[in-house]
Every structure is written in structure tokens, then in C-alpha cells.
Amino acid sequence: MRHPDDHPQPPPSSPGSPGPPGPPASGAFAPGDQTRDDRLLSALLTTAFVVLLAGALLRYVLKHGDSDRLPWIVGLSVVLAVVQVAGQARPGSRRAGRVRLAVVVACWVVVVLLAPSFAWCAVPLIHTALRLLPTRSAVVLVTALATLVVLAELRLADGFDPNHLLLPPVVAALATGVFVYLTREATRRQHLIDDLVRTRRELAATERREGTLAERQRLSREIHDSLAQSLSSQNMLLQAADRQWDTDPQAARTHLRTAASIAAHGLTEARRLVHDLAPADLAEGAGLAQALATLAARESRDGLTVRFHAEGPDTHLPDQAASALLRTAQGALANIREHSGARTAALTLTCLDDTVALDVADDGRGFPAPEPGGTRDPLGDPDPLRGHGLPAIRARLRQLGGALAVESTPGEGAVLTATIPLTPATPPAP
CATH class of the missing domain: 3.30.565.10 (Histidine kinase-like ATPase, C-terminal domain)
Structure with missing residues (x-):
């Protein structure tokens, strides 16, 4: 897959925020973090490689059963099959996958040099290399594999055939182009998903802030029109009672009783405000x-x-x-x-x-x-x-x-x- 330097990666989600799973951070396929589709594709590539390997080995045994190279070819074929199947059964880390790929490619090169009929086993290896390596490294390896396949086909041909020269590079180029295109499309799609998730998260945060501000304004209005006005009236009555306490005790007591009545009503308003109910006069x-x-x-x-x-x-x-x-x-x-x-x-x-x-x-x-320019x-x-x-x-x-x-x-x-x-x-x- 792509190298991290090839194209920018989507920004990471904020901690604690759920979001759709994205591609590996390095831009390459992670064997140890496979999805169901990844496992199915790995199984398909492994099966294709083993089938092509078995077909090439059977062809060599039928045509060159008495060759001195047969034990080497059989042994290397067994090693290739075992390593490939083991990689499918236990994917491991990305580094382990690259080590297995290196072992398989090395053994395959030796087998192709001994028996050119094994050349087309390179097709599954091309896909595996594209999935495990950064794009630049994968393209270099695919070019080398295609070149070796061309040489092997020319060795097997009785005469010059343009298909032997053109078919392997075309197949390799198509596989690489399609794979890189799909990878970049997946990355662009992931960018879009991340943008949508981030926008949704920001919108939710904005709505929460606006809701909090609206609730604060509502409470401030309720307090101003109920508790604050009640306390203001009580303050005025108590001040009047204090001024008349010595000169007119009866009027002072009247002010105190009125202030007490207002205080009782304010207490009712406060309790209903806490429970977010209607004003006391309406709630009755x-x-x-x-x-x-x-x-x-x-x-x-x-x-x-x-x-x-x-x-x-x-x-x-x-x-x-x-x-x-x-x-x-x-x-x-x-x-x-x-x-x-x-x-x-x-x-x-x-x-x-x-x-x-x-x-x-x-x-x-x-x-x-109001004064000119004022907003009183x-x-x-x-x-x-x-x-x-x-x-x-x-x-x-x-x-x-x-x-x-x-x-x-x-x-x-x-x-x-x-x-x-x-x-x-x-x-x-x-």
C-alpha cells in the first residue's frame, strides 16, 4: 500500500471520540489488524499461490522427472507453500509479514532460475507486495518480479513471441495501478468520513454551548423577574420600616408584615424555579x-x-x-x-x-x-x-x-x- 510520504493521512480523531476505523497510520496494510475482507483476500492470494505452485511443480515432474534439480525444486516448493500458508494462519505484525515476503521472494527467484515454469507464481506475490510494502518499495519489487517473469517466459519459448515480452509487464502494471487507485480512493473516502465525524462533533459541541448559554439567559431572566424583584421590594420595605420604627411603630410593623409576605412568595418562586415550574401565581x-x-x-x-x-x-x-x-x-x-x-x-x-x-x-x-449615540x-x-x-x-x-x-x-x-x-x-x- 501507500507510503506515508506519498499522500497526507487523515487527521486523527480526538481522544474518546468514536469514529469509523481508518487505514493504518503508516499507509500500509497491517497483517495483525485485518478486517474480515482483508482475511478473505489473504486467503484468496494464498490459495492462488499454492495452486499455481502445485501446477508448476506437477508440470516440472511430468516433463523433467529425471532431472538432478528435482529435489531442490520440490524442497523449495514445499518451503514456499509452508511459509505462505503459515503467514495466512498466523498473520503476525507488519514486520513479520515483510520478512515472510522476503523469504518467499528469495525462494521463488531460485526456483524460477532452476525451472522457468514457476514464473507465473509471481502474480499473487505482486498483490502481497503491494499490500505489505510502501508504494515506492512495492513498485520496485513488482518491476523486478515482472522482469524475471519476462526472462523466464523467453527461456521457455521456442522462438520470439511478443506476448512473452509484453504480457507480464502489462499484468504487473494493471495490478499495481488498480491497487494504488483503490488505495487512494479509500484514503480520500476516509478523509471525507473523518471530516464528517469532526464536523458532527463540532456541531454537537456548538449546540451544547448554545443550549447552555440559552439556559443561563433563561435562568437570569427568571431570577431577575422573580427573586431579584422580590428582594428589592423587601429591601425597600425594610428600609421604610427602619425609618418609621421610632416615629410610627404601627406603620413599621405593617411594612414588616408586607415584607414577610413578599419573602414567603419569593420562597415559593425560588422552589418552583428550582423545579423549573410555572410562576407561583399560575401554578395555583x-x-x-x-x-x-x-x-x-x-x-x-x-x-x-x-x-x-x-x-x-x-x-x-x-x-x-x-x-x-x-x-x-x-x-x-x-x-x-x-x-x-x-x-x-x-x-x-x-x-x-x-x-x-x-x-x-x-x-x-x-x-x-437617550443621549445622541446612546443605547440606554x-x-x-x-x-x-x-x-x-x-x-x-x-x-x-x-x-x-x-x-x-x-x-x-x-x-x-x-x-x-x-x-x-x-x-x-x-x-x-x-
């Missing part, structure tokens, strides 16, 4: 409208009044759509309370045949116009370490094919509109 069996009404009642405190209104039929929304809209309302109300200075806010749920929309409006300060998030927290704001809401809606629109005028409040289509991508629950 309520629909989105009831969950939004509960959220509005819970957020109506400390000078902020939140109203809820539903329009359209009372449609049972898909769990993902209901969860996304509830999280949107939670995040928007938390930002209204912390940043807008609003006195009132309104949640409006509109259910149509093919779309569900949620409007969150407030009468607060509104969003200041109108719902974002001023502290970049504390929140996701508008990008998190928009990303959650985009996953469901939805959209987010924000309208605001400084000093006149803001309106946030989240829409999700009820399409096959987010089919209604049966």
Missing part, C-alpha cells in the same frame, strides 16, 4: 387573568395603586405564553415602583383569536430621551449589575414569536405593550 391553578389580578392587588401598596382590566374572551392560554406575560408584568411593575415615581399603574390583558396582548401603563416620570434601556436599571430590564423582557417574548413596544413621553408616564401570537408555534392548550 389560576389563569393568566386571575394571576394578573392577584399581582395587581399585591403590588398596590406604598402609594402605588395598580388596577387590572381584561378584554376579550377568557381564553386559556398556553403555559409558556401565560408565564411570559406574567413575568413581563412583574418586571414592568417592579421598575415602575423603583424608578418611575408613579402613583397609579394599569394592567390591561387583551385576548383576541390569534393574539394576546398585555399593556402596562403608568403616570410616572416617563423615560428621558428605558426599562433598565441604572446599575448594570442589578437588572436586565427591557432586553430580558424582549428576549422572553421573542422566543415565543412575540414583540415588545414602548411608548413614553418625559413627565407623562409610559405604556409598555407585549404581544404574543397564538400560532402553531405557541398552540392553545386543548
